[in-house]
Amino acid sequence: MPTFMAIITYGDRAVRDAARPRHREYLQHLLDTGKLHESGPFTDDSGAAIVYRAADEAEAQALLDNDPYSQAGALAGARLVEWNILFSSKT
Template structure:
């Protein structure tokens, strides 16, 4: 099942992001290798990041979002996790 994770940067997000980025990417690497990360990256306005992941359930997606180094280190002040249904491109 797909989930959208939106991390909203906190007031220190811009300063913390470069320092925490290596740990954040390392945390994503196993999911990327398993094909579970569909898209990920920062918003160009500096307000946060978006990750679309394929997880078994919402609890797993929430646990992942809450344990991400960007969350635990204060880059993200708030994280949203929402179930997502892909329409285009069409999937079987």
């Protein structure tokens, strides 16, 4: 299945903090259903990377759009790219 990386930039901290529990529940659901490969924030707190497994770009975009952070307006920006993983310690 193709892999897509969303590189997100955080917006308003208060909005993000309010949406964080729903965001994490959503990501856990995606992980449990095989749609999330991995994710996590950048150490400078500017944003995060979310790596999806999706059939195509439209599905990956829908996964990003349905994220509570996206729906709450907690993101200042997002870039979605298909990622061809050549080397990985994950199976």
